[in-house]
Amino acid sequence: MRKIETSLAALLNDIGVFYVPKEWHFLSVNGIDLGGGKIELQWIFSKYGVKDEIVIYYALSDYDTPVPSIVDLIPSAIMGEREIVDMFGLKVDGAAKGLYLDKDSMKYPLRGEA
Amino acid sequence: MKKTIQIPLGSQHISLLEPIRFKFECENEKIIGVDADVGFVHRGVELACTRSFEFKQVGYVVARVCGLCAITHSLSYTLAVEKLLGYEANDRIKYLRMLMVELDRIHSHMLCLAHTAENAGFEALFMQIMGDRELIMDVQEAISGNRVQFDYISIGGVNRDMTPELTALIHKNLRLLSDKIDALIGLFDNNWSLSLKYKGVGVLSLKDAYTYNALGPLARAAGLATDVRAETNDFPYETLGYQMILESSGDIHARNFVRLREIVNSMEICRNIIDNLPVGEIQEKAKGKPNGEAVVRVEAPRGELFYLVRGNGQNMLERVRIKTPTFSAIPAMMEVFKGSEYADAPAILASFDPCMSCTAK
Numbered sequence: 001m002r003k004i005e006t007s008l009a010a011l012l013n014d015i016g017v018f019y020v021p022k023e024w025h026f027l028s029v030n031g032i033d034l035g036g037g038k039i040e041l042q043w044i045f046s047k048y049g050v051k052d053e054i055v056i057y058y059a060l061s062d063y064d065t066p067v068p069s070i071v072d073l074i075p076s077a078i079m080g081e082r083e084i085v086d087m088f089g090l091k092v093d094g095a096a097k098g099l100y101l102d103k104d105s106m107k108y109p110l111r112g113e114a
Numbered sequence: 115m116k117k118t119i120q121i122p123l124g125s126q127h128i129s130l131l132e133p134i135r136f137k138f139e140c141e142n143e144k145i146i147g148v149d150a151d152v153g154f155v156h157r158g159v160e161l162a163c164t165r166s167f168e169f170k171q172v173g174y175v176v177a178r179v180c181g182l183c184a185i186t187h188s189l190s191y192t193l194a195v196e197k198l199l200g201y202e203a204n205d206r207i208k209y210l211r212m213l214m215v216e217l218d219r220i221h222s223h224m225l226c227l228a229h230t231a232e233n234a235g236f237e238a239l240f241m242q243i244m245g246d247r248e249l250i251m252d253v254q255e256a257i258s259g260n261r262v263q264f265d266y267i268s269i270g271g272v273n274r275d276m277t278p279e280l281t282a283l284i285h286k287n288l289r290l291l292s293d294k295i296d297a298l299i300g301l302f303d304n305n306w307s308l309s310l311k312y313k314g315v316g317v318l319s320l321k322d323a324y325t326y327n328a329l330g331p332l333a334r335a336a337g338l339a340t341d342v343r344a345e346t347n348d349f350p351y352e353t354l355g356y357q358m359i360l361e362s363s364g365d366i367h368a369r370n371f372v373r374l375r376e377i378v379n380s381m382e383i384c385r386n387i388i389d390n391l392p393v394g395e396i397q398e399k400a401k402g403k404p405n406g407e408a409v410v411r412v413e414a415p416r417g418e419l420f421y422l423v424r425g426n427g428q429n430m431l432e433r434v435r436i437k438t439p440t441f442s443a444i445p446a447m448m449e450v451f452k453g454s455e456y457a458d459a460p461a462i463l464a465s466f467d468p469c470m471s472c473t474a475k
Contacts, residue, residue: 044409
């Protein structure tokens, strides 16, 4: 497993350069609450046909900073982006709340403060 | 501009095993747009894993995510924790875990084939396949002591050992099932009315499989060569007869055939496992508390199941991330629906083998 640090500002460029659809399988978007209002966001990839080749791009964010969407690069990321909107109450461009929770829910279950 | 109508399918529908709602935008009979609502059975499992249960208990919690692939959930979590503890299971434990995973694949694929047949209007075939599936359910119950929630895998090993009686039962039931699967392959390949419902229907192209990150039988039916069993070193699949099954047409027929041929391959793997079962303990000490971050991928019946576990040396974990195969496959599914006939939607949906309990977790 290889972890590569990025930032929300550089995310689209970094993943745009890295991601080749026939080489890399996009696994998931993930969030981990670090406490103190900080969240570690992860974009996880595995390589087709290669054993145990996992790459994780990660960036630190806080609850209120808008997160850029990678859906234009990777359409299947919409599910993971909607999930972090529901679970952490983040704002992601084009990702609507309501995948799991009610659309008007004020709960953010995976936030540390919840 | 042509007039379009919206037709819902679900959340409760005769063709669905679990609740999911599609809103189809149709032009006459043709689907031109689709929206999906997948969260009806959300239970907050990820939250419970970090707030309500200690790491030794979580393996039994995640097994409740899904009734069909409970064994792959508990295996994925257990492997992640064992990596954080610096423990690697002996070969006997690995073989017994593989055996249960492959048995799980066989009965899950049979459920999907039965359900796809039912949704194409073949109810008798549905009942025949479900009856045959009991041969594997009986074996799993005999091995683990449970019919659905096996709770067979635990940190440091498995909970029950293989016996000569079990070995004989597995051989007997696999032999019986082998004949029935051969007959099913002939039926699915040659029956004219089944082919009308399956061939050329619900096509996922190879290009779309890459674009939408398809996985599992859905991807392999489109010709995308991906299978976690060939992409990880956690289990010695190559030495036990594993073969990647690929088709190319990407339609319902191809998905059925990937599953049928994978059943045949999984039966061979199971036979090789019990014929070459290494000697060793079935439960070993895996000491310590999880510290750090580990990722694990396991090929569940529907495709890649992914777990990320982060611990901080305490009994309570910081994060358990579960990414299930159906969750990832939803965008590809929605793409396949576009351009299909509405009347084919139930059979197409069944051929995806969606698991909503996994998806919503």
